[in-house]
Amino acid sequence: MPATPYALAALVITGAACTASLATPSRERPAPDPLICELQILNIAQGVRLRAEVQSPRAVEGEYMLAIDQRGAGGQTTIRQGGPFALQAGERATLSQSDLAGRARDLDAELTLRAGGQVQTCRAAAL
Secondary structure, three states, X not given: OOOEOOOOOXXXXXXOOOOOOOOOOOOOOOOOOOOEEEEEEEEEOOEEEEEEEEEOOOOEEEEEXXXXXXXXXXXXXXXXXXXXXXXXXXXXXXXXXXXEOOOHHHEEEEEEEEEOOEEEEEEEOOO
């Protein structure tokens, strides 16, 4: 059965572009192209599907870290995973996809991307 967005619990959290420079004026160093991170929580027949995605307008290599915490009647589950990623210019990639028993409101998730001197984080919190 194909996954369909769960009307109230589907979260699409798109990280805003990280374009601020710390101490160097933009005329000396151009702002980096933004990394876009996205966490989706979809309702499926067996529970929920969490999908972590990344997109960049330019070719980039980096690392990701995904943290998922799930609470329920049976206790608590903690999942941590990460690894390298590489994108071509304009490419969108799925970094992780997990099918979990339970409800979307029982999940908290955080995706952190590190690439090209940028750190971008997006979160999906229980409803």
